[in-house]
Amino acid sequence: MDSIRTWARVNSPWVIHFNSGSCNGCDIEILATLTPRYDLERFGVKLQGSPRHADVLICTGPVTRNARDRLVRIYNQMPDPKFVVVVGSCGLSGGVFHGSYNVMGGVDEVIPVDAYVPGCPPRPEAIIHGVVALLDSLKKKP
Secondary structure, three states, rough: OOOHHHHHHHOOOOOEEOOOOOOOOHHHHHHHOOOOOOHHHOOEEOOOOHHHHHEEEEEOOOHHHHHHHHHHHHHHHHHOOOOOEEEEOOOHHHHOOOOOEEEEOOOOOOOOOOOEEEOOOHHHHHHHHHHHHHHHHHHOOO
C-alpha cells in the first residue's frame, strides 16, 4: 500500500504557492513554469488554491515579520506528508533584504525545507529542475 501512495504522490503532486515578502520576480517565473511554454503540468503538478489539498508548498521571498505567522499557519494546514520548495535567493537566505529590520531571514528559519532553487529570479527551467529533483527524492524514500 505504501508503494501505491508513493507512486500517486510522485506522479500527481498538488502545489500551493506562497509569497512571504518577495519583489514578485520569482512569482512571475513560477507562473511562467505553469504556462504551456514550460508546462510543469506534464509532470503531474497541479496548482491548488487551498493548503488543505496541497502536497508541496512553493515559497518565494524572505520571511517578513508580517508573513511569518501566515506561513506557519499554511504549513500546518497542509496534510502530512508535506514538502517545501524554496524558490529564489531571498527565500534561501533573505537575499538583498537580509539584515533589514522587518526580515526574519530565509524560509528554513521558520519551517523545514526539502528543496532549494537558487537564483534572482531563477529561470523556469531551474524551478522545474528543483521540483523534479524533489519528486525524484520522494521515489527513493522507502
